Amino acid sequence: MTRTDARILALDLGTSSARALVLHEADASPIPGALARHKISPTYGHDGSATLDLHEYVEGLFGCLDELQQNGHLDGIGSLVLSTQWHSIVALDNKGTARTPVITWADTRSVDLDLGTSFDEQAFHARTGTWLHRLYWTRRIPWLLASDSPAAFAGLPDLVLERLTGERVTSVSVASGTGTLDLATGAYDDEALAVAGVTADQLPAIVPTGWTGTLSKEYERRWPGLVGVPVHPPTGDGAASNVGTGGYDAGTAAVTVGTSAAVRVVHPIEYAPELPWELWRYRVDDKRAVTGMAFSAAGNLHAWLTGVLRLKSAEPLGVEIGGTHAIAIPFMAGTRPPANVPGGSGVYFGLSFDDSSADLLAAALQGASLEIDRGLRVLDELFGQKLEVVLGGGGIDASEWWRRCLTATFARPTTVCAEPEVGARGAAAVALGLSPEPGGDHLTPAADDVARIAGLRGRYEGLRELAVQASSM
Incomplete structure (x- = not known):
């Protein structure tokens, strides 16, 4: 199969739906009919909670892959890419088991931080691109630590990638949405880690854009068409959507x-x-x-x-x-x-x-x-x-x-943009170096x-x- 005939499997980890779709590799355009969707219903509470059930989410997403498999759409896949919601967090125990649901960007629970007059939030914002806001891990993690004793933390895309490949890693794109990344170096920011009260080894390791994993043994029999297919690190949906629109x-x-x-x-x-x-x-x-x-x-x-x-x-x-x-x-x-x-x-x-x-x-x-x-x-x-x-x-x-x-x-x-699936299209473009045009x-x-x-x-x-x-x- 030539490169122009190859196909891309894109997983789109949204807040209101989880989707799997197949794209042409030449231009990252969707293949008609090769899309499966699992509706997501976040749980909202009067305390400001906005969460997702991790097991239900992952099983719903993998059910989308089953549907594509049944319809013959997982044949000829050359790459697997992910576009994902930013800012989610899950507390984990020392065995990597989730101790909380997926806490989404819409969740307003966190702690207020009093870092004293020596803390320069302007400099922090310039370095990390974020603020000390409830959206980010710098305030989420201290809140989670105050009520429990988690051993580690990860986002939804990190845990999906771990289920697929057996490796709990993250991308520089996803890590930047946590508020703990030094944008210039692409590594975790020391001050942000100190504010959050964690060390870098409690968070997923950051891998370079060119990193790829492969499907773990657990799923090779379930989706034989994906055996050996390179799995690329996820791209935050905002970044992916920009690239996907052109x-x-x-x-x-x-x-x-x-x-x-x-x-x-x-x-x-x-x-x-x-x-x-x-x-x-x-x-x-x-x-x-x-x-x-x-x-x-x-x-x-x-x-x-x-x-x-x-x-x-x-x-x-x-x-x-x-x-x-x-x-x-x-x-x-x-x-x-x-x-x-x-x-x-x-x-x-x-x-x-x-x-x-x-x-x-x-x-x-x-x-x-x-x-x-x-x-x-x-x-x-x-x-x-x-x-x-x-x-x-x-x-x-x-x-x-x-x-x-x-x-x-x-x-x-x-x-x-003529293509509504801009997140999936953009994630494919980032992973494979494509330059899609709006075309609308x-x-x-x-x-x-x-x-x-x-x-x-x-x-x-x-x-x-x-x-x-x-x-x-």
């Missing part, structure tokens, strides 16, 4: 909308621009970083509203972009760092009896678009130019109205839409500030 140069920002949303730029780690406090920075691979801003309400917001409002269409039919009087501040799931707005802080302002369900949906999508635009403008300034924009992800694919709203909010043309529609913002969005921007910003203040009361 946004992998310093002049292009990728806006991806899945369960959550983000706007990011991929660039070389060497000579990277100084990191503004408002942005995070993680690693794509050994040579590249990704800098951006993330938002907790996006595709989840869209899906929730269409269900709650019992809309027959996923589009706000009959509503002009920027034409709603109501303003929605989309803090339903709180905010990502450095802000600390908790979940349950979403607000509608200016509701009247004239508003329809479509108006409410439109206002929410406009609010989410304005949030993403805040990040895009910071990135414009950081990279010294008005960045080109590519749009990708399941949320983008689901709503033509939202695509036009984002384009009008950004007040610049956008390119829509080019959108030009309508002047009237731009004007209406510009007209409500000031009101939105003022009301957003009120929502932030109210969340701390």
Whole structure:
């Protein structure tokens, strides 16, 4: 079988679904029908918990591989790659057995840290690309240690990789999402480890981008087509999604909308621009970083509203972009760092009896678009130019109205990635050195839409500030 005929098996470890799909190796495009999905239902609690059952998750994912096997889609696989949610953590005992469920990015439980006046968080942020925020292991691990005595810690992708290969290792990309990585060196950061209260040998070993493992003996009989196939280390879904949309140069920002949303730029780690406090920075691979801003309400917001409002269409039919009087501040799931707005802080302002369900949906999508635009403008300034924009992800694919709203909010043309499976596509591209192109529609913002969005921007910003203040009361 020649290289152009080879296939890639991609595992996508999401928060709302675990998927396995097969791609053409030549361009990382999906093979029609070669996709299996296991729906994931996180468990949420009033204490701020947001967890996944590890055993159920892994068995559901492996069931997807069984389904592909039954349909003959695991023949001719040349590589296995993984795209994964960032920030998850599991506490382990000294035998490597999980002592906790998978604690996801949406979980708000952690401890407050008092490190004294000698701790320089600005320098810490510049070095690790993260903050001392509940999202990261620097605050998760002390919280877990306070209630138990775990021997080690790992993320969901590390444990999936261990099940597949027998080796508990992680990638520089996944490690960067823990908040414990020195971005410049690609090794665990000594100060971050000290803050977390662990040593490097309690965390998965970091392997280089070119590392590969192979399927363990346990699964060779179950999936004979994967015997000897190289298994590549996982790529964080944010980094993978950027590359998968075609946004992998310093002049292009990728806006991806899945369960959550983000706007990011991929660039070389060497000579990277100084990191503004408002942005995070993680690693794509050994040579590249990704800098951006993330938002907790996006595709989840869209899906929730269409269900709650019992809309027959996923589009706000009959509503002009920027034409709603109501303003929605989309803090339903709180905010990502450095802000600390908790979940349950979403607000509608200016509701009247004239508003329809479509108006409410439109206002929410406009609010989410304005949030993403805040990040895009910071990135414009950081990279010294008005960045080109590519749009990708399941949320983008689901709503033509939202695509036009984002384009009008950004007040610049956008390119829509034709491939909705941007995470899997990007993980394949990172592992195999591919350069996928967006290949989709080019959108030009309508002047009237731009004007209406510009007209409500000031009101939105003022009301957003009120929502932030109210969340701390």
